[in-house]
Amino acid sequence: MKAGQHRGMRSSLARVRGLGSAKEGVVHWWAQRVTAIALVPLSVWLAGNFVALAGAKHEAVVAWIASPVGTVLMLLSIAAIFHHAQLGLQVVIEDYVHGEGLKLAALLAVKGLAILLATIAGLAVLSISLGA
Amino acid sequence: MKSPSRPDRPRPLSPHLQIYSWQLTAVLSILHRATGVALCAGAVLLVWWLAAAASGPQAFATTQNFIGSWFGQALLLGWTFSLFFHLCNGVRHLVWDAGWGFRIATVYASGWTVVGASIVLTTLAWILGYAVRAGGA
Known part of the structure; x- marks a missing residue:
């Protein structure tokens, strides 16, 4: 290795990004499983309520979201859905998009x-729930 | 002199999708990813639906009209199946993660169970949904 290639103890971002140990380990894999487990009851709850609300009017939907159970479980569902x-999608992109910049x-x-x-x-749910 | 990186005939490639014989295991694996991506698009509709509900009855009616159109209903049917398939096959994956069900016969049995369960659940959800609608909500 040539002298002067390293600046102190730091390696360049381009060299380090996505390479080597990022002290992350199984964080991605584990978070995917944790959100999956959370989404088993949450998605059953969502699907059941969507069926019950088929063709429902505005006030019925708003009343469902505004109920304490509706607000809490909907907020948790949103968090779990989008995290999961x-x-x-990150794995799909990493599998199929090969250009570094595009990826x-x-x-x-x-x-x-x-x-x-x-x-x-989340804001929509809260504004319905708090009656804003 | 030949370059070592350029053989005089192309090296054999591993069989690709159009030549590989289809198996339930591979189909369900691809379907799990495809339904996952489809559900991401469905999540956008969920956000639109919630935002419309928060905006008021008029905006909400626009969203409900879209969902009630033939195009919206077709999308919703696809998303219903995607949800139940991804849910059932996701549970299958979680069971594998726990270390169970890896014998070939078990993998096929769980695979067909997932297919059956997602079709039954999708049908049931739509029958109940239309019954609720007809019931005058």
Whole structure:
């Protein structure tokens, strides 16, 4: 290795990003399982309520979301859905998008969009629940 | 002199999708990923639906009209199946993660169970949904 290639103890971002130990280990895999387990009862709850609300009017839907159980479980569902979704899409992108720049752009877009959509949905639930 | 990286005939490739014989295990694996991606699009509709409900009766009626159209109903049918398939096959994956069900016969039995369960649950959800609608909600 040539002298002067390293600046102190730090390696460059380009060298380190996505390579080697990021002290992450099984965090991605584990988070995908934890959100999956959470989504088993939550998605059954969601599906059951969507069926019960088929063709329902605005006030019926609002009353369901505004109920304490509706608000809490809907907020938890939103968090679990979007966390699980962006973890899954990340793997799909890493499998199929090979250009480094495009891959990074797609990953950032997916993660940013997940946060944006989850925030919009969370705000909608809260504003219904708090009667704003 | 020949370059070592350029053989005089192409090296054999492993069989790809169009030549590989289809098996339930591979089909369900691909379907798990495909339904997962489809459900991400469904999550966008859920956000739209919630935001419309928060905006008021008029915005909500627009969303409900879209969902009630033939196009919306077709999407919803696809998402219903995607949800139940991804849910059932996801449980199958969790069982594998716990270390169970790896014998070939068991893998096929659980696979067909997932297929059957997702079709039954999708049908049941739609029959009940239309019954609720007809019941005058």
